[in-house]
Every structure is written in structure tokens, then in C-alpha cells.
Amino acid sequence: MNRERPYNKVIARLREAGLRPTRQRLALAKLLFEDGDRHVSAELLYGEARRAGVRVSLATVYNTLHQFSAAGLMNEVVVDSTRSYFDTNTVEHHHFYFVDSGRLEDIPEDGIGPIELPEPPPGTTIKRVDVVIRLAGDSS
Amino acid sequence: MNRERPYNKVIARLREAGLRPTRQRLALAKLLFEDGDRHVSAELLYGEARRAGVRVSLATVYNTLHQFSAAGLMNEVVVDSTRSYFDTNTVEHHHFYFVDSGRLEDIPEDGIGPIELPEPPPGTTIKRVDVVIRLAGDSS
DNA sequence: GTGATTGCAAATCTTTTGCACTAAA
């Protein structure tokens, strides 16, 4: 978009979240936030970063994903017990999970009706509601 | 219930599922299916079995949980990326997940309204719909 | 400078696997 100050927005975003805009965090944030909603695993993002020439370690990718999540820039989504997924869309929404390919995708906002929630058990509060529709058969 | 032939029902159930009723499978099935709906992790069931004096290995507990699931006697539920949970309730239903304690509980059938499902993407079919309500604050 | 961040390798944790041994039919 802006070749002269390409990192300005990302830097501001990290600053607001109370995170120092280090080289690694900037590069990862750019990959994560520049192209709309994304669903990544640590390993996937790591590979992508390396391929893009970013020098970063896998441990830092894990740290960064957790820090971004804690700061409210992303959310962790649990769909597979063998891998963690992180979603850059922080608005309440739900997911299609393609079991065969392991891919995760947002359900369009009008795709799923409102959910009639039960009363939470006494002493508890609802923190989040996750709906995952597991799909068989491959997409595209 | 029946002291003379306490394993009859369980044996029949395993046979119907095409599983040989071995000592280990019988003992685990008894723990799992005798007291209504249960949600267990492998480690939890293993501990329970050992405490009950059942001689069984952790590997066999894993195998058994997967075999029971494949046979339709239980379902795997994904709520936590660090651990797998298995549910003895095979009827379509949804879950409360107590984030603080790691406990999983069924949402009463009338607690959650019917869910208006979206059209699955072309080439795919809906395999399962999971709703998890994450709760903060401890329950009893 | 100085405190936060990073990289690396080792450690941890859950789950799976290979294979000789045991038990069910």
C-alpha cells in the first residue's frame, strides 16, 4: 500500500497493545494482519515467515501468537487436539473445519442463526461460545 | 446391580461392537458406562482404573478409547488443545467447558435451542456440529 | 545502560508405535 512507511499501522497497533514493535513481531504482524482474516497454526506461520526471508525462531512464533492473543489482536480456536489454530478475526463468529485438509474457515456472518444460550451454571459466566461445523470432503 | 453376572451387559455391548471382551476392555467399559454420561481424558481414566485395582497400561487405555469411539460407543470431544476428552454420551448434544477446572459437562438437552445451520461449501458434507460454551469461574 | 525480547537446545507433555508376550476363541 504505502511503500514509504509500510510499518506505521502495524507499529501503532502493537504499541496500543503494549507490545514492543520488534523486528520479529512486526514481520509476523504484517503476515497476519495485512490480508484480511487468517487462520494459522504456529508451524504454518513459521514456514511462511521463513519463506518470506524473516529470521525468526519457532519459539518466538509461539510466543508471539500467544502474546497477540493475550493482547486481543487474535483468538485461539480449538478444533484439533493435535495442533493449535489462531484466528485474526476477533469478532464473535464461528467456523467450518475441513477435517480432511485441516483447514479452518469462517462461517459467513449470515450463515448461522443466532444461538439461544442456556443459563450458565451458578457461579460461572459465559466467556465464549464456539461453534465448529466439521466438514467431510475437500473444498476446492 | 446383578452380582452373579455383573459383566453380561458389558460383554454383549462389546460383542455387538465387534470387540473382544478382554479383561481390560471389560473393566474400562464398566467404569465408563455404568454411571451415566461421563467425560474422561485418557490419563483420568487410567488413574481411575489403577486406583480400582485394574491392571492396564496407559497405551491400552488410549487404544481402548479410540476403539470404543470408532465403534460408536463414545465420541471424542475437542475442547482443549492440550488434552483429548472422550464422552460416553453418543447422542447429539453440546458442552459446557469449565476453563478453570478443565471439566467438561453436557448442556441439558433443553438448554440450548436448535441451531440454524448454514449450507456446507460445495463438495462437502456436514459431519458434526460442536457447540462449546466456555465458562469462567468454578463450579461446585 | 537496562529491561524486554529472542534464539537455541533441552525439557516436557500427550499420544502413538514396534514388538515380544499373553489371552480369547
Place this chain on the structure above:
DNA sequence: TTTAGTGCAAAAGATTTGCAATCAC
């Protein structure tokens, strides 16, 4: 018998951690 099932210990993955080196401010 014969084949399925089991236990153990090792392997495999994903994720976390400890700590010295490096970077942002």
C-alpha cells in the same frame, strides 16, 4: 492353535522453558 489384544519402552509431535546474547528505548 491362531489371531487379536496387551504392556512396555522408545519414538514422535507439539509446545514450553532456561538462559545467554541481542535489541528497543
